[in-house]
Amino acid sequence: MEGIEFIGQDFYGADYIQSPFPSLKELTLRDFPNLKEWRGSNGRQVLFPRLEKLIVSKCPKLSAAPIxxxxxxxxxxxCHPLLVNSMENLTSLLVMVIDTFPDLLLLPGELLKTSILLTSLKISSCTNLSSLPSEIENLTALKSLSICWCQKLSSLPQGLQNLTSLESLEISECNLIDSLPDDGIRGLNSLRTLSIENCTNLSSLSTGLQYLSALEHLSIMYCPKLDSLPNDLSNLSTLRSLSILWCPRLGSLPEGLQHVRTLQTLEIRSCPGLEEFPEWTNNLSALRSLAISDCNNMTSLPEGLVCLSTLQHLSIQDCPNLEKWWKDKRRRDRRRISHISHIYIGSPEFRL
Incomplete structure (x- = not known):
């Protein structure tokens, strides 16, 4: 509605209506390019007494909303960056998404300080956001945190370690972040999923990774400067899947991985710096799926790895030397690898 500039009393009805929209639970305002002001009531009315979900999208001039x-x-x-300030003092808030605020420089600390029940927070496409407030440590009920496309965010706050209920952490397209804070993640003892993607300056992961005893899924993608992973991963006693994609400087797998006897899925793609799998990978006794692609310098796999009785899925693609090794092995040891039910060698369309 391009002509709408104000939302006010006419929207709520006559003055004598004490509770406008008494049953409304969800409200969406979308594509109001000239909406400048959303006014509250005249003081005698209780607005939206049962409203639970509010979506405000593509209202670039709107800088405030009623509480x-x-x-x-x-x-x-x-929307206008000041609109975020209008969400302070929402003590019942459980889920918050802040998306496409290129002019947002700082996230108001008061917003996080009062949202102590918040379980999910997503911050996306805030290209000039330079830091997160220390008040993030108050979000002790938070279970999911996603930070994406924040190009000027250079670090994560140490207060992350207080998020003891956090189960999922995603960091994506934050190109100025070069490392994760050691103390900032070591306290995340409920974290089950950690995903780091397209952080082009990330050169190291936190040694605090070893303390994530509840971690089940670890995914690292498109981090061209990352050359190693922390060696001591022996405490990751619940890790089930590890995916490493397009990390060309990575030269080896961490030795502590051999003690992770719960690992079921291992995926390595576009890591030309990785020349071999160490012999200790034979100890991955729960491994069910192994996928390797675009690792041109890899010439072979440990004999015991492909003979693991638990292995059901094997995929080798765009690895000429490794494909040749596999074909030779298949001729020699067909019986020892007969337990693998799904084998993909060569192009994705070709199944052996």
Missing amino acids: IPSLQHVELQG
Whole structure:
């Protein structure tokens, strides 16, 4: 509605209506390019007494909204950066999404300080956001945190370690981050999923990784400067899947991985610096799926690795030397590898 500039009393009805929209639970405002002001009531009315979910999208001039204490889910996208300040003091808030705020420089600390029940927070496409406030440590109920496309964010706060309920952490397209804080992640003893993607300056992972005893899924993608992983991973006693994609400087797998007897899925793609799998990978006794692609310098796999009785899926693609080794092995030891039910060698369309 391109002509709308104000939302005010006419939207709520007559003055004598004490609770406008008494049953409304979800409200979306989308594509109001000239909306400048969303006014509250005249003071005698309780606005939206049951409203739980609010989505405000593509309202670039809107800088404020009424306080609606009942809100549990808020999504803000492509609005004026001051609109974020309007979400302070929402003590019932459980889910918050802040997306496409290129002019947002700082996330208000008061917003995080008062949202102590928050379980999910996503911050995306805030290209000028330079830091996260220390008040993030107050989000002790937070279970999911996603930070994506924040190009000027250079570090994560140490207060992350207080997020003891956090189960999922995603960091993507944050090109100025070069490392993860050691103390910042070591306290995340409930973390089950960690995903790091397209962080082009990331050169090292935190040694605090070894303390993530509940971690089940670890994914590292498109980090061209990452040359190693922390060696001591023996405490990752619940890790089930490890994916490493397009990390060309990575030269070896961490030795501590051999003690992770729960690993079921291992995926290595576009890591030309990785020339071999160490012999200790034979100890991955729970491994069910192994996928390797675009690792041109790899010439062979440990004999015991492909003979693991648990291995059901093997994929080798765009690795000429490794494909040749496999064909030779298949001729020699067909019986020892007959337990692998799905084998893909060569191009994705070719199944052996």
